[in-house]
Amino acid sequence: RRLNRRPPVTLLDVFQQHVRRRPRHPLLRFQDEVYTYQDVERRSNRAARHFSHHLGLRPGRTVAVFLPNEPTYVWTWLALAKLGCPMACLNCNVRGRALQHALAAARATIVLASPGEWLPPPLPPPHGGGGGDTA
Structure with missing residues (x-):
């Protein structure tokens, strides 16, 4: 089969379509809280503005996200997708070392984490000269 020539649909596209069609329908339930599509849209827009204005995030800049499974993760992800x-x-x-490795592999210039979360220092550069990527 031939691939459809339309641009691909992303999860952000699907989310925004639902925001338009059913803004007051529940999207997310967490403990005793319920968030509608409209709630999540507003929170993700607020987060995107904050990330852009206060952190200087621009398209293409990789961001490492170190958050637990909670609603903040959802609107953080959407905010980054919007940006x-x-x-x-x-x-x-x-x-420990596994987290250090994950941070290094991400090659992110910013890490978003929960308040008070401790992150390890970056790994030292590999030994062996050259300075280039050997992978």
Whole structure:
């Protein structure tokens, strides 16, 4: 079969379509809280403005996200998608050297984490001279 020639549909496109069609329908339930499509749209727009104005995020800038499974993760992801920033998802249960490795592999210039979350220092550069990527 031939691929459709239309631009591909992203999850952000689908989300925004639902926001237009059913803004007051529940999208997310977390503990005793319910968030509608409209709630999540507003929160993700607010987060996108904050990330753009206060962190200087621009399209193409990779952002590592070190957040637990909670609603903030959803609107953070949507905000980054709206800004055109690739998101490197870090497992918030990983610590130590494994987390250092994940941070280095992400090549992100910014890490978003929960308040008070401790992140390890970056790994030292590999030994062996050359300065170039050997992978």
